[in-house]
Amino acid sequence: MSGTILRYMLKETLLAFFVSFLFFFIIFFVNQLLLLAQEILSKKVPFQQVALLVMYSIPSVVALSTPYATLLGTLMTIGRMNTDNEILVILSSGLSYKNIFFPTLLVGILVSLVSFAVNDIMLPAGTIEFSKLYRRIMASTPALELEANSVKRFKDTVVITGNVLGRKISDLIILDKTTDGERRVIMAKNAEFIDAGIEGLRLDMENAFIQSTKESVHNDYDYARSGALRYRIEQDDFIVAVSTIGPREMSSIDVLTEIKKKEDTLNSTLFDRYNRLLGAELALEDVLRGGVNMRNWAQRNTLMQNFLREYQLTSSLKTDRVLSVWRLEFYKKFSIPFGSLCFIFLAVPLGLLAKKSGQTVGFILGIIISVVYWALLLGGQNMGIRLGYSPFWTMWLPNMITFIIGFIMCIQRIRR
Numbered sequence: 001m002s003g004t005i006l007r008y009m010l011k012e013t014l015l016a017f018f019v020s021f022l023f024f025f026i027i028f029f030v031n032q033l034l035l036l037a038q039e040i041l042s043k044k045v046p047f048q049q050v051a052l053l054v055m056y057s058i059p060s061v062v063a064l065s066t067p068y069a070t071l072l073g074t075l076m077t078i079g080r081m082n083t084d085n086e087i088l089v090i091l092s093s094g095l096s097y098k099n100i101f102f103p104t105l106l107v108g109i110l111v112s113l114v115s116f117a118v119n120d121i122m123l124p125a126g127t128i129e130f131s132k133l134y135r136r137i138m139a140s141t142p143a144l145e146l147e148a149n150s151v152k153r154f155k156d157t158v159v160i161t162g163n164v165l166g167r168k169i170s171d172l173i174i175l176d177k178t179t180d181g182e183r184r185v186i187m188a189k190n191a192e193f194i195d196a197g198i199e200g201l202r203l204d205m206e207n208a209f210i211q212s213t214k215e216s217v218h219n220d221y222d223y224a225r226s227g228a229l230r231y232r233i234e235q236d237d238f239i240v241a242v243s244t245i246g247p248r249e250m251s252s253i254d255v256l257t258e259i260k261k262k263e264d265t266l267n268s269t270l271f272d273r274y275n276r277l278l279g280a281e282l283a284l285e286d287v288l289r290g291g292v293n294m295r296n297w298a299q300r301n302t303l304m305q306n307f308l309r310e311y312q313l314t315s316s317l318k319t320d321r322v323l324s325v326w327r328l329e330f331y332k333k334f335s336i337p338f339g340s341l342c343f344i345f346l347a348v349p350l351g352l353l354a355k356k357s358g359q360t361v362g363f364i365l366g367i368i369i370s371v372v373y374w375a376l377l378l379g380g381q382n383m384g385i386r387l388g389y390s391p392f393w394t395m396w397l398p399n400m401i402t403f404i405i406g407f408i409m410c411i412q413r414i415r416r
Helices: 003-041 047-083 086-092 098-140 252-293 297-318 321-335 339-352 358-386 391-415
Strands: 151-154 157-160 168-177 182-195 201-214 221-233
Touching: 003 047, 003 098, 047 086, 047 098, 047 339, 047 358, 086 098, 098 321, 098 339, 168 201, 182 221, 252 297, 252 321, 321 358, 321 391, 339 358, 339 391, 358 391
Parallel strands: none
Antiparallel strands: 151 157, 157 168, 168 182, 182 201, 201 221
């Protein structure tokens, strides 16, 4: 391996990677972060807080940009070197294709490891800080979540709003549950958000109507009217899913630990459900085997319906969507970062095919392949969540396809 060629290839590949990374970073930054900032800025949130929110969201953009930057950068580097006859000079000097492939492979391994570290360490830390800051913004700007003519759910409370002007809300409806277990409906013609400091947030309503109903006795209800009503809101209840840390915002070790807990809980639930299903099956079998002379023969239809109901409940538990989402996010933490390594095997032989305008051809091919890869990821994610396909295969299949096609092309190039 020529040290001069190695250093030259590493320099060219890394330079093209950084240029490509900036390209994809700007695209994802505009698409994901500036839209968020615009939404928050429209609620008159201080610019410094918006800037911090954007900064805490950067790790997710970095982790998403690196695989596509590796593909595009390698294609442009190899394509330019091929059209400038630098590849021909290397081969004519008695060196082999490994002098071209090995430096790019080193770059792919380095980028994959850095991307994984960002996705597994910096992303959870950034999301936690994002959530803390968003809580503070919510406490000072509660109208951020209550939009005009919208329906919002906060834990056990549903808030339906009409027009919203600043802190003023018209045609407000609140559906909640009291500490005594009563379901309550509160309606008001006008309301205003008040930040009471230590006391938390509250809604001051005008011309309010309240109806409460006991869940156990639906005909037992109370109602009242009031010219003025004060409704207190716990700040923790007012924070929606953005402040909830899910599998995407956790490290791979924490996600794996949580998956094992959920699997143990599911297995325990399935065990109990299987016992109930077996009991329903045996009861039905005894009646059917006994025939018309059985004392409870007339109950066979009821027993059959009970068996079918238990069977459907047991079958539905096998495909736990929540557990599937956690598994999918776990495999996604590895598949996206190490997609950079798989792209190297495809980018090198494709770049060697360019005869003229290597950088332009590499850029176009890189964009097309990135779009196809992104579509495969989204399709696999939907198939894993909605259709119940294996999370491992749905997340790793795009990488496997990329690696297999690239490996075959590399072997063909070497044989030539």
